[in-house]
Amino acid sequence: MGPYRLLARLGQGGMGRVYLGRSPGGRAVAVKVVRDGLLRDEGFRRRFVREVEAARRVTGFFTAAVVDADPEGNPAWLATEYVPGLSLQQAVARHGVWREEAVRGLGAALAEALAAVHAADLVHRDLKPSNVLLAPDGPRVIDFGISAAAGDTALTQTGTVIGTPGFIPPEQLLHASSGPAGDVFALGAVLAYAAAGAGPFGGGAAHAVNYRVVHQDPDLRGLAPALADVVARCLAKDPGERPTVARLLDELGESVAAVGDPWVQQGTPVSEGDVTTAGWMPGPVVDSAARLRAETPTEPLSRAEDDTTQRPSVPAPPRVRHRLRTVLATATALAVTATGAVLWKVAADDDNGPARPPNLERLWTRPLADGQTVAAVSDGMFYLQHEKRHEITALDVTDGSQRWNRRMPVADIRQDEDYLKRLGNDIRVTGVSGGLLYYGSHDHLFAVDADSGDHRWKYMDDSFHASPVVVGDVAYAHMTSFFYVLNTRTGTKLWDYGYGVNADGSNIAVTGDVLLVHSQKKLIAVDTRTRKQTWTHTAASDAVTGLAVADGKVYFGTQDGALYAVDTGSGEEVWRRTFEGELWDGKLGGGAGMPEVVDGTVYFENDGYVSAFDAGTGAPRWQQKQEADEVTSLAMVDDTLLVTDSAGGMSALDPRSGKPGWREPVGGGGDPDFWLVGNVVVTETDGRLIAYRVAT
CATH class of the missing domain: 2.130.10.10 (YVTN repeat-like/Quinoprotein amine dehydrogenase)
Incomplete structure (x- = not known):
């Protein structure tokens, strides 16, 4: 893709796919490739060009910088600094909640990142735990792909709400203007998540969470009193009552300075040399990030894999496949949509495609030629x-x-x-x-x-x-x-x-x-x-x-x-x-x-x-x-209600009772493209059609 050789696939979502790439000089980058269907939308194409230009202006210690792009290419793509690390969401799930000192250090770093974003006259608009990557030397705020220039909504559809429930500020939910103060609200919600393991407005259906954001006070009972005071001010309903990013940086930065030198040599050595780390970050998180960096693939995909019309017939060696799975399981925070991505297929799959789920009988597979897309379906x-x-x-x-x-x-x-x-x-x-x-x-x-x-x-x-x-x-x-x-x-x-x-x-x-x-x-x-x-x-x-x-x-x-x-x-x-x-x-x-x-x-x-x-x-x-946040379609096949979801899954429900039966991944995960024709589901993954007969 451009000058970059692709090493592995990091994630997939509604905007496209993200790959781990290597520059000619050996630098690791994350390459976001926009899906063809979006590029046929001229409004999206214009918006993407603007966003790439804006993202290039963002610099700072705690942001993943844009290093290269071809927003008008076919396909369009964007390369950013590759950050080997867990997302905050993964870190909390794997290692537990953070102590107050660590949360304050995180808050200072994120405030500094937002200051860099706002200095470029941007608003992030989707700061959330999965968009915060934790590298050994500190966090990085990623995914400016859906951010927009402050005050510029000419290319945004009227009434559209960008973001993730629980982290969207109330003024944005009510379709009012949302500026830098909206990012402060999201920052407060992220810090509450790190300290308590859950968002301050609970979970459940999106509309119920949104209702609580607008009408109810946040639940901060799991936070230490001093930290709860900072977060509560960030979560004020009135944007004018929230602290500025500069004020937060001063306040939280003082806390970080109090713990001593923030940069120390620590963590378990996992490769040659020591690992420079952020002293306030939890040790287990640092160790996981350091191991991930050491396991980053260094060999590119085979030449045959680069061609979407050809697939290697021999699987990759077990060692390489294990390393790819390790990276892909933990580095998905570079996903391309607000809902993230669930990875099901590694980039080195063989010609037979993904392993057959037990309730889906594979019927056939067919590559799509370059420029060929699915247009329509009918009976048979x-x-x-x-x-x-x-x-x-x-x-x-x-x-x-x-x-x-x-x-x-x-x-x-x-x-x-x-x-x-x-x-x-x-x-x-x-x-x-x-x-x-x-x-x-x-x-x-x-x-x-x-x-x-x-x-x-x-x-x-x-x-x-x-x-x-x-x-x-x-x-x-x-x-x-x-x-x-x-x-x-x-x-x-x-x-x-x-x-x-x-x-x-x-x-x-x-x-x-x-x-x-x-x-x-x-x-x-x-x-x-x-x-x-x-x-x-x-x-x-x-x-x-x-x-x-x-x-x-x-x-x-x-x-x-x-x-x-x-x-x-x-x-x-x-x-x-x-x-x-x-x-x-x-x-x-x-x-x-x-x-x-x-x-x-x-x-x-x-x-x-x-x-x-x-x-x-x-x-x-x-x-x-359902298990996923969003149901995407319903269809009755024989005597089974088939339900597809935003995580790339298909479920079978009893139509009389709603009792769930089996659930299987379909396609590449992360809101894939698929079509149901009778009892046959066809999915498009990496430029290849794969068809399954559904067990009913």
């Missing part, structure tokens, strides 16, 4: 696209065999339209419905036969490529403020309808003669025969899920965590169930997931919980808390 089929080459490939999901591969026609670029010229004529698959696969190119929407790849028709849509929903012989193509109807045989436009408001295109559903679409709190119904709006239902909060239709009712979840059932004929609310009772605060909620309706039961997820309700009455049947 898996579609790949190559935007630049204008190619679409269809795979049989049961065995991975190629059903067809086609170079697709593209729209001509008109020389008199500067805006359209900039779009180019790359292809982008938008969806599959009614036996047709749709893709956009330049200013046209194209339809091909999903079974054969044969071209059917194209429709000029001025570059606003929809994902049509097919019902019978017509396709409903939704845009922001209207939808149009096409003949599926010819691509001829039949009619269109304007809502009069902006609507969410991801939430369209067609049932019988009714088209349903959401516009924030409103659910709008349009009669497709009379072409008139028939009713509007208004929820208490914005809709955040797709629409599940069954037995004359439409089900959806909202931002405040509620689940709604609305009659599709009249628009009357049949029932509504809130998720977490009185603790729920709609302003703080992370939103709900897509409901699944099967045999008279609605299965619903929010944060790390899965619930079941009677589809007719809304009566609760059961609720289960």
Whole structure:
């Protein structure tokens, strides 16, 4: 990657993967490689360029410096100083809570790190225990990948809350501006974690933690009185009442100076020479960090491993594999997302991919060509696209065999339209419905036969490529403020309808003669025969899920965590169930997931919980808390409810009782990309597709 040879994979998350690399001169670096899907988002690309430029300005003893980057490359990447050490989260879990003197030393170091961040006119915005690495010579604050220039929110989506529950300041949760004082709040929460082994606002569902941050006092009973006083001031609800970073540095620095020379020779020798360490750090933490540094791999991956289309057929020697696992198990604090990463696959795996979990029968594996991505799935089929080459490939999901591969026609670029010229004529698959696969190119929407790849028709849509929903012989193509109807045989436009408001295109559903679409709190119904709006239902909060239709009712979840059932004929609310009772605060909620309706039961997820309700009455049947912080999807396969989560796991639940069965890792961990087609799960890991049949 650039001039760096990759030695091992450190972690994976929603932003991409992080590798341990070696510079030509032998320096160890952490190389963050951004995933292709994000780079297709021009807004993200611009934001990443800005963040890299900002991160280069951050210098200080207790920060992991950016040493190199290519933010506009393909792929884009960022190299930072490699810090061999436990995260604070791992250190507390492994070695226990810290004494007051050590916590104060940690606080002084983190305050100095934040001073360096703020001096560059930045706000970190996600300081937490997993973003504090503990090297033998002291801590390092890492992961400026989601920080933003102070006061600059032009490239940030309105309403987005960046951070981790329990460490996000109340003003940010309430969508007010958050500056350096927000980092002071997070610092106070981190120090409380080090001293007590838990955050000052407890654990559990994200929305419940957020509620306590805004409305309740922190629990500091595990802290010594003097330390509790410092932390309490950092955690003040009013940002103006919190101490500045400079004041904290003065106050905590005096405590560190009182213990004598902060830099001493100590710790168990684990390699040639002594280890220079921070005198106030707990001895077991120093020893673990020193051993980790000694076990850092020094040999690069094989040449075959560098090529994502080729994998070595012979496993790495046992000694190397053991060392890689040691590093990866303890150095994951250089993960790339707010939720961290759970590593399941080391970089030196053989051609057979990860070992088969007992409840997942491996069916096939296939490398993705450079530039090839998963585009869509349908019954029994898996579609790949190559935007630049204008190619679409269809795979049989049961065995991975190629059903067809086609170079697709593209729209001509008109020389008199500067805006359209900039779009180019790359292809982008938008969806599959009614036996047709749709893709956009330049200013046209194209339809091909999903079974054969044969071209059917194209429709000029001025570059606003929809994902049509097919019902019978017509396709409903939704845009922001209207939808149009096409003949599926010819691509001829039949009619269109304007809502009069902006609507969410991801939430369209067609049932019988009714088209349903959401516009924030409103659910709008349009009669497709009379072409008139028939009713509007208004929820208490914005809709955040797709629409599940069954037995004359439409089900959806909202931002405040509620689940709604609305009659599709009249628009009357049949029932509504809130998720977490009185603790729920709609302003703080992370939103709900897509409901699944099967045999008279609605299965619903929010944060790390899965619930079941009677589809007719809304009566609760059961609720289960999952192991991971976030549930990402629900699906009923045969008589098993499959639940996937943000830690890269798949669980099997009994749909009648919610009783958990097995749980297995799927893919590379850390919120991987995967798709469920019937009882086959396909995951993408390190540029390779791996398919498993799920035991049900």
